[in-house]
Amino acid sequence: MTKARIIDAALETIKREGIVGSSARAIARTGGFNQALIFYHFGSVDEVLLAAVDKLSATRMASYEQHLAGVRSLPELVAVGARLYAEDLRDGHITVLAQMLAGSSSSPELSRQLRERFTPWIDLARGAIARAVAGTPFEQVLPVDDLAFAVTSLFMGIELLDHLDDDRARGQAVFGTVELVARLMESFAGPSAPAGDRQTGPA
Numbered sequence: 001m002t003k004a005r006i007i008d009a010a011l012e013t014i015k016r017e018g019i020v021g022s023s024a025r026a027i028a029r030t031g032g033f034n035q036a037l038i039f040y041h042f043g044s045v046d047e048v049l050l051a052a053v054d055k056l057s058a059t060r061m062a063s064y065e066q067h068l069a070g071v072r073s074l075p076e077l078v079a080v081g082a083r084l085y086a087e088d089l090r091d092g093h094i095t096v097l098a099q100m101l102a103g104s105s106s107s108p109e110l111s112r113q114l115r116e117r118f119t120p121w122i123d124l125a126r127g128a129i130a131r132a133v134a135g136t137p138f139e140q141v142l143p144v145d146d147l148a149f150a151v152t153s154l155f156m157g158i159e160l161l162d163h164l165d166d167d168r169a170r171g172q173a174v175f176g177t178v179e180l181v182a183r184l185m186e187s188f189a190g191p192s193a194p195a196g197d198r199q200t201g202p203a
Contacts, residue, residue, distance in 0.1 A: 020102075
């Protein structure tokens with residue numbers, strides 16, 4: 001029995017059962033092992049769930065960094081974000097993170113641990129937004145820190161609300177609307193500095 005197998009079982013359980021149904025018994029049933037092994041290797045259910053978030057974040061962070069590295073405009077940023085969101089939604093990644101956030105509301109310690117794990121994602125969004133507005137009239141007026149927090153919240157919030165709606169395409173429609181707004185902003189701002197002349201924001 002390896003830790004990796006337990007973590008994989010935890011990820012699958014959260015996707016299928018949600019955070020409420022992700023007990024030691026349920027995770028063990030998903031993975032086909034004795035639930036005592038969870039406590040032997042991780043000490044608690046919360047710790048194995050956090051390990052699952054760590055594995056998921058490490059995998060997806062590499063993909064996000066690669067796709068966002070070349071983004072140099074707000075419409076492009078929204079378009080790339082929409083594609084990445086669709087991938088995460090399809091594979092259940094957003095479900096895992098949204099469920100973990102929902103479960104942390106009753107646990108201050110779990111909330112603290114998740115906040116630490118979400119900070120790199122907010123930093124990633126901040127860097128991408130800063131690069132997208134560099135050299136434009138928006139560079140000095142848009143609150144990049146607030147926007148980074150809002151974008152990260154948007155990813156989680158759409159997933160949570162989509163469960164209340166039979167039409168799971170609503171989330172993608174939201175990204176389409178945001179991209180339209182971004183294109184309107186860009187057209188009103190007029191031509192911006194060439195990509196090669198822009199100063200890049202924080203990574």
